[in-house]
Amino acid sequence: xxxxxxxxxxxxxxxxxxxxxxxxxxxxxxxxxxxxxxxxxxxxxxxxxxxxxxxxxxxxxxxxxxxxxxxxxxxxxxxxxxxxxxxxxxxxxxxxxxxxxxxxxxxxxxxxxxxxxxxxxxxxxxxxxxxxxxxxxxxxxxxxxxxxxxxxxxxxxxxxxxxxxxxxxxxxxxxxxxxxxxxxxxx
Amino acid sequence: xxxxxxxxxxxxxxxxxxxxxxxxxxxxxxxxxxxxxxxxxxxxxxxxxxxxxxxxxxxxxxxxxxxxxxxxxxxxxxxxxxxxxxxxxxxxxxxxxxxxxxxxxxxxxxxxxxxxxxxxxxxxxxxxxxxxxxxxxxxxxxxxxxxxxxxxxxxxxxxxxxxxxxx
Numbered sequence: 001x002x003x004x005x006x007x008x009x010x011x012x013x014x015x016x017x018x019x020x021x022x023x024x025x026x027x028x029x030x031x032x033x034x035x036x037x038x039x040x041x042x043x044x045x046x047x048x049x050x051x052x053x054x055x056x057x058x059x060x061x062x063x064x065x066x067x068x069x070x071x072x073x074x075x076x077x078x079x080x081x082x083x084x085x086x087x088x089x090x091x092x093x094x095x096x097x098x099x100x101x102x103x104x105x106x107x108x109x110x111x112x113x114x115x116x117x118x119x120x121x122x123x124x125x126x127x128x129x130x131x132x133x134x135x136x137x138x139x140x141x142x143x144x145x146x147x148x149x150x151x152x153x154x155x156x157x158x159x160x161x162x163x164x165x166x167x168x169x170x171x172x173x174x175x176x177x178x179x180x181x182x183x184x185x186x187x
Numbered sequence: 188x189x190x191x192x193x194x195x196x197x198x199x200x201x202x203x204x205x206x207x208x209x210x211x212x213x214x215x216x217x218x219x220x221x222x223x224x225x226x227x228x229x230x231x232x233x234x235x236x237x238x239x240x241x242x243x244x245x246x247x248x249x250x251x252x253x254x255x256x257x258x259x260x261x262x263x264x265x266x267x268x269x270x271x272x273x274x275x276x277x278x279x280x281x282x283x284x285x286x287x288x289x290x291x292x293x294x295x296x297x298x299x300x301x302x303x304x305x306x307x308x309x310x311x312x313x314x315x316x317x318x319x320x321x322x323x324x325x326x327x328x329x330x331x332x333x334x335x336x337x338x339x340x341x342x343x344x345x346x347x348x349x350x351x352x353x354x
């Protein structure tokens with residue numbers, strides 16, 4: 001029996017070292033389905049999530065990239081972040097608050113963050129923070145690809161604003177995240 | 188009288204041999220480890236035209252164009268060409284826009300010898316899901332040239348007129 005125990009622990013160790021926890025999303029997004037079968041790569045991805053109420057969330061993978069982006073945004077908007085807040089930010093997978101409220105959100109524990117309703121990143125033409133986030137992320141990581149994860153019920157207006165923001169930054173090639181659906185057999 | 192000969196008090200082992208069960212368990216684990224993969228989300232690639240270039244509108248044959256206007260409740264209005272548009276209505280059901288697209292594709296192919304050009308516009312009250320669905324339909328019906336453009340005031344008026352007529 002000891003041999004079986006040994007193998008069981010080996011398997012456990014294997015899975016502990018090779019898999020990652022699913023990132024804790026602040027918002028649930030129900031993506032529309034499409035027949036497209038292109039897979040999304042795991043690294044160097046900038047994710048813009050749009051939930052059904054039209055709130056915009058921003059996320060990028062890579063701890064160093066997040067730290068660098070926060071630094072850029074901090075300089076641009078003149079908001080200082082303590083080292084503890086910077087560390088917290090580099091561990092956060094995605095968020096949706098105007099930068100003015102960011103230090104407050106960073107001070108909360110992950111449990112509190114999920115219970116607070118994050119208002120989304122502003123992207124009105126007068127105050128387009130999303131544009132700055134995307135722009136500085138590209139400075140921090142030039143190979144970054146942009147993926148838009150929109151909810152099925154999201155208003156077209158918000159999606160259009162996001163696309164216009166990206167076009168403004170000369171990003172004309174990006175991905176839309178969808179669920180897989182089977183291609184219809186007969187036409 | 189019969190005698191039960193147990194051979195001097197030897198004890199019979201009552202333990203069950205579990206080796207086959209463990210073998211099966213490991214076989215199953217190995218099978219699932221090798222055949223399942225983590226499901227990654229799929230994506231659709233989008234290429235938008237460059238906004239900074241001067242507006243060189245491509246000169247295209249008007250007879251090849253089919254314009255779609257998406258509006259709320261998953262409705263789509265469509266018309267062919269640019270002059271005197273006659274607005275017709277359809278939706279996203281299997282009998283709806285797909286049939287229309289396939290029919291128009293055949294007609295345009297027959298009359299001009301080239302593929303259709305679809306111009307996709309959307310009213311503010313449409314859903315993001317509509318956008319993805321329409322791009323998906325382009326892919327399903329095999330229409331290769333299409334463009335996402337902003338809705339013009341003329342289109343807005345046309346749609347409003349059509350909706351008013353229905354009430």
